[in-house]
Amino acid sequence: MGVIMSKEFHKAIDVDGSIKAKAWDFVTKLNQNADLTGLDLKIPKNPADKRVRTARVDLSYRAVLFAVSDDPEPMWVLAAIRTHDEAYEEAQNLVLDINPANGAMEVLRPKAIIKRVEEFRAKPTTPDAHQVLPFKPAELVALGINAEVAEEAVHAATDDDLLVLAGDLPEWQQQVLLDLATGTSLDQVRTIYDLDRPADADPVAAAQRPTSRMQFVYLQTDDELRRMLEGDFAAWRTYLHPTQRAVAYRPTYNGPYRLAGGAGTGKTVVALHRAAFLARQQNVRVLLCTFTRNLAANLQADIHGLLCADELSRVEIGGVDQIVRSVVHAVDGPPGQILGERDRESLWEESVAGSGVPADIAEVLTPTFLDGEYRAVVLALPAHTREAYFKARRTGRGIRLNRVQRAAVWRVVESFERGVASQGRTTFERLAVRAAEILADPATREQAPTFDHVVVDEGQDLHAGHWRVLRGLVAAGPNDLFIAEDGHQRIYGERIVLGHYGIETRGRSRRLTLNYRTTRQNLAFALGVIGNEPVVDLEGDDESLAGYRSLYGGPTPELRGFASGDDEVTHVVTTIKAWLAANVSAPTIAVLARRTREQERARIALKEAGIPVELLQRDGPGNDEAVKVSSMHRAKGTEYERVIVIGATEGVVPLDFVFEGKPQAEHGAIRGRERSLFYVACSRAREQLLVTWSGKPSPFIPQLA
Structure with missing residues (x-):
């Protein structure tokens, strides 16, 4: 007995929390009861796939599923949850298939695919128009791309046209087309998506192919079901891109490994999975650390969805300064007060x-x-x-x-x-020096905490002292250090070259380029904020956002200027009221600002309007029913469905104050950090981004530059 759950089925439960408990009960019954008593299993009329069924979740909702095996035990693929009538309509049109190119399991909607192709063919074309895919249809078909879509895809003139055409294909096929359109070679695609491996008709084997696991998860035991359905349904825990999975679950790296990538490419996701992978080994101690306490609190909450209690006991999570302090405290006792x-x-x-x-x-x-x-x-x-x-x-x-x-x-x-x-005091930097000294001395090292593996998130913001400590916390060797970084989000630290601190990652690094968080429209705006700002990575090389892309479309970011700050904050309140009236959940909305002044004005105005609101907590998630208000700095590492960046005004973004009294030679670096901070803020939005200002707009706003 077993259940294979699709990402779409999972997402439906995530979106509609009211059916969560009933969905859990349904999946448990499906996994346990071979006779399916009480599930009202039905075969729809004239189905496109004879294996399709619908089953009762409750009086209003039904599941759409496929019976893929009866020998030796029933096996079910859960494709979707819909209202009663929608479920029957969906069941008539769905087809379950195994892609012959790579053995990936796919749920297809053939009629919808053909309709998109016909609409694409009917569009006016321009002779000799640019084509984003310099390939032949047969080359795309050989990769596993739907043949009808492949015939038209080679004529697409823009990435957006291509993704609209491919919108009803399985997600992995959409990503292959986008990869090819942004410069990935045919050979690279074959490697990433496992295209040289013979297909397997066995549904369990097919579901566990790396490409299938972008969209499906095989749930064999009640414990797996419980951990899935009693969690918060964060898809990142389960459905990894093959590239992410290959990096996170590689058995051995022969030394430090560096993972780079722009905002939203899943670096933190991979770091969490890497830490979890290492913690599943017996008799190990894993350190998972990041720059700030609130980011560490987020990691602490997230990793609970990946590990059982015994595995969690092998992982220590903290901000890097907390770790430094613990090393010093273990040998010297409580350190002095921080200056x-x-x-x-x-x-x-x-x-x-x-x-x-x-x-x-x-x-x-x-x-x-x-x-x-x-x-x-x-x-x-x-x-x-x-x-x-x-x-x-x-x-x-x-x-x-x-x-x-x-x-x-x-x-x-x-x-x-x-x-x-x-004064009998100290600084975080001096503590890091002392911690590094302790770890370098065999006599004191034994008294300090040390680890078998260290996983670092937001590495771009760590300073030299931090790296000396981290290098000292783990012995050099296989799987010692795993580092995630994005130089474009460097808002605290200076340029660092890891090799200067005994951390050599050359030849052991990778850059992620597919954005999983935000829409193409929001991504284009965020990239416009960065512009041509020079950025250096932790290996000392120029960092690039070339090939950085997103599958998802959405509304164009809204830019609004106002004559006064009062008018600006009134518009913010009116906008959030409209979102809430449209059933947007309050905690999925955030207002971000460069200064405390704008944060407080927004918070007070929202509170006076009767909207639940709170400042983003230092130690992680707070009120799960409130709109969040935060500084741009504290928003680092977060994401929200809808984001308003308030106060994007000249003199505030970038903030004039931070330049005062600074020599001209420092202004470039300061301006770069301010630009990166604005980029961080604008890249927090998954769907809708609104940027507002009063008076003159910030020079960092790309569409106004």
Whole structure:
């Protein structure tokens, strides 16, 4: 006995939570009762596939399913859940097939496919128009693409035309066409989608092919069913793209591995699955860490859907600074109080004033520059000495320093460190240095927590000290470090080259390019925000968004300017009211802002309008019935169905304040971080994006640039 569940069936339960419990009861009965008593199993009239059935979920809903085996036990493929009449209509038109090119299981709607093809043929064409697929129909058919669609696909002039034509094909076929349209070769497609492997007629074997697992999951035991149907139905837990699955579940990497990709490409998903894969081994300790506490809280919540209690006990999850603190605490006891931002600034200014700094460099030694120099260069040195600093590489620091100027900076650093020590306090960066020292000393390493495997998310935001600690937490060897990063989302850290810290990933890296989160329209807008901004990855190479694409279509992002902030926030409230009236769930809506001022204005206005609202929590999900209001920084790592970016005004995005008192040589890096921050905000939306401003718009808004 067994059940193969389609992603479409799963998604229907996710969308309509009212049938969740009944769907669970139905699937359990289907999995346990061979006689199907009480399920009212029916064969529709004139079905396209004789194996199709409908069965009662409750009085209003029926399941559409296929009987694919009776020997030795019944086997069912769950295709969809629909209302009573819709289920019978759907059942008449569905066909279950095994694609001969790669053995992938597919649920097809032949009539819908033919209708799309006929509509495409009827469209006016332009002679000698550009074609996005430089292939012959036979080459596409050989890959497993539907023959009727293949005949017309070679005439598509745009990616959008191609995806509309392919809209009723199985998802993997749509992705193959999009891959080819964006530069993937035929040979690469064959490898990704397992096209050189003979097909297998056995439904269980077919359902477990990597390409099938984009759309199907084989549920054999009650425990698997319970974990699936009692969870939050997040599809990422189950339906991975073959590329994601190959990266996450590869048995062995012979050293550190780096996974890159733009926002929404599933890097965090792969990191979670990788951590889960490693934790299923016996007698291991796995560290899963990220940059901030709220991101770590999200990881903590998500991984519970992948692992049982025993496996979870092998995983530690935390923000990287939490991990650093735990190492120091284990050996030295509780560390001193962390020096606050304002106190740091004052101490840097005092240190410059009292260190005899030459006039030609005094103006550039701002607290921001010194913080960065201290974190990225001084504390990254293997030896904390003046001589080592004179020889240090300062890649990406922006301001050149000769020997005399370096000597002045070193005097300032020494003064700063004396000031920190005299107060009995510390900084996160100094804690990282101490943690790295502890892990490098065999005598103290034994007292500190260490791990067999370390998985890192949001690696682009970690500083040099973090990497020295992470390198020290796990012995060099197979599957030691797995790192997910996106240089375009670097909103905290400086440029880092992993090889400088004993983490060599060259030859062991991959870039994801398929966006699973957002629509093509929202993606195009977010890419426009980045523009031609130069970005460097963790290997020190230029990062690219070439080939970055999405399957999903949706509304064009809305851009609205207003004469005043009051008018702007009134429009935000009116828009959210309309969304809620259209049955959009409140917690799937977010309002994001660069400054606290706009956050508070939006929160208060929504509250006064009677709309449930809360500020996004530092430690993960909060009120599951409220609209979320958040800073752009805290929204990192989140996603929402609908997003409003409020206050995208000149002087706010980018924020003028962050440039004040900074030398001109730093402005490029600051502006880059501000642009990346706006990109992060705009790429949180799955479906609808609204960007608003009052007065003059931000120069980062691409359609207005």
